[in-house]
Amino acid sequence: MKSLIFDIYGDFGHFKKYYTTSSPLTFSFPPPPTIKGMLGAIGGISKTEYLKTFRSDKCKIAVRILRPVKKIRMGLNLINTKDNFWIPFKKKNHEARTQVKMELLKDPMYRIYFSHEDDELFNDIVEKVRNHHNVYTLSLGLSEMIADYRFVDVKDAFETGDVETEISSVLPYKYILDNKIVFEDGKKYFKEKIPFDMDEDRVVLDYSDVVYEANGKSIRSYVSKSWVIDDEYVMFF
Template identity: 45%
Template sequence: MKCLVFDVWGDFAHYRKFYTTSSPLTFSFPPRTAITGMIAAILGIDKNDYLKYFTKDQANISIRLMNPVKKSRISYNLIDTKTAKMMSKIQNRTQVTFEILKDCAYRIYFTHNNEGLYEKMKENLYNHKSYYTLSLGLSEYIANFKFVGELDLKEEHSEDYVYIDSIIPFEKEIPVEFEINCEYFKDTLPNEMNEDREVIEYKKVIYERNCKPIKCIANNFYSVGEGEKIVFL
């Protein structure tokens, strides 16, 4: 079994948490739903259609932090474009503080059961081609990407503790050994949406803020290439 591996990075990112309103907070990394949007942008699939191609029974996606999670805050002047026909005539502005991610870098692992879509993705990654401009959450946060390679993917099973490099689902049946000098965080993210853009699955995950692997008992995990171990979301 093969897996496409590529890195995505940018200066800033924002993935708005669904429960925040006037002062938007951000997830620490793109949820699976956002990653499918990135892949669709590279492939050139319309934003109104792409969700049906990336359901969990078709696509496997995993993500690894490549830079430590750093957050800051920026104030934006939001304008009401409905109150004036010309941008220069807009008078009403509302200042809103956004929480943003800084110096972001992520490694994406991707497989798909549609061979044509998979091969097109591999070709675009290899040639550094993207149909739409890639961004990290907001359109102004432009991203770059690099093809790491098409690597061997091997499913493994273990009842002993292993180090997992990717972000992992934090479920009761996955024991985690918390180690010193590590910073662990848990979050709940949207993991899958239907074609009406309604979230049909949320998933609790755990990650180490400084990109260190997590020692846990993950009964089902995958070895990628020569050493990385991941769990699909």
């Protein structure tokens, strides 16, 4: 299948973990629903439509960490905009602002792999990425964290069977056979549960356990299937 490959990066990023509230923590990479939002911004697909357009039975997405994951804590002032007032002044029984400690990603950079069964839509996204012509502003999770991106290539991805190989992308745990990961010196392995699929009402339909290497290095594993692009093995969600 044809796959669009492009890189996305920025100064800061935040992909909120679903189980944090007052002190938001961030995933180390954008989960699939977030990447679909990025594709929607590039293609000009509205917030109410992109989850339908990029349904999991229609498209495939893989993500690779290109820069070591760096996380910092920063205090952000949230302005009270209730009751139709915007100027940050105190009002009876209301605080003008609330300071929240947030975990942010510093200098994040990812490689996105994208395929879609709709050739017309796929080609439109390819041309927009190639020409750096996104319709809506692209961000890394939050609207304040503006992102940039660059076209890499369009290549064929071929599905493989059972194989032990070096996986370059984030690795969904469900594809690992017999829990077989070859742990190597000098690599930092992490496992997280991420939202995998959402419906059009933004209700999470499914979660996925994933394994990734925090410095962007490959993971050697025995997997039930993978996709090879040139000499690189990636895992699509």
